[in-house]
Amino acid sequence: SYVLTQPPSVSVAPGKTARITCGGNNIGSKSVHWYQQKPGQAPVVVIYYNSDRPSGIPERFSGSNSGNTATLTISRVEVGDEADYYCQVWDSSSDWVFGGGTTLTVL
Amino acid sequence: QVHLVESGGGLVKPGGSLRLSCAASGFTFSDYYMSWIRQAPGKGLEWVSYISSSGTTKYYADFVKGRFTISRDNAKNSLYLQMNSLRAEDTAVYSCARPSGRDLDFFDHWGQGTLVTVSS
Secondary structure, eight states: OOOOBOOSEEEEOTTSOEEEEEEOTTGGGSOOEEEEEOTTSOOEEEEBTTTBOOTTSOTTEEEEEETTEEEEEEOSOOGGGOEEEEEEEEETTTEEEEOOOEEEEEO | OOEEEEEOOEEEOTTOOEEEEEEEESSOGGGSOEEEEEEOTTSOEEEEEEEOSSSOOEEEOTTTTTTEEEEEEGGGTEEEEEEOSOOGGGOEEEEEEEEETTTTOEEEEEOOOEEEEEOO
16 A cells, blocks of 8 residues: 655744655655645645645645655745645555645744 | 535444435535545544445445445435444544545545544
């Protein structure tokens, strides 16, 4: 089965840039999607197809994917960005696969 | 706007059964594939099952195969998950979600979920 690996936590100061990684075997050959989940709320897709941003998601959110690592980048981080972030791919042997999630803390 | 509301969760003993429902609104339900995704307390997201728009194609994660059954009633704009032979490790919030994209490979709308607790 296909495995996605995320760091459990990332901390960043307000106004700085947060980078959340998602590792997987040759993940650069797959489409990666990112979700933001705030406590008690349903997940919201913030990046799809590696770098596309849904309407309503700030331009501060961006994504990249190459080799064995995909990255969600949040620029000019705000306190309101504190949440759990999950990467996700579709794999032919595992169907929809999620990473373990990363808790973003804004210091 | 798209609205997905789950119901039917609760406390059930190991080996017991439960039927979850998901009421959909704000879109043409019969045009869309649907999925169930779960999240154990304090844990990450885990895909459970998927059903085609007509209901003829169904997929399950290995850990629920033979125990869970997904179904839908397009006339009632509703999605269901029949859960049998429940185990403690099935304890989780179960959410319905709508697959999207050119290959239906991500989920563009999610419900808030309903909590299933399996405990004696």
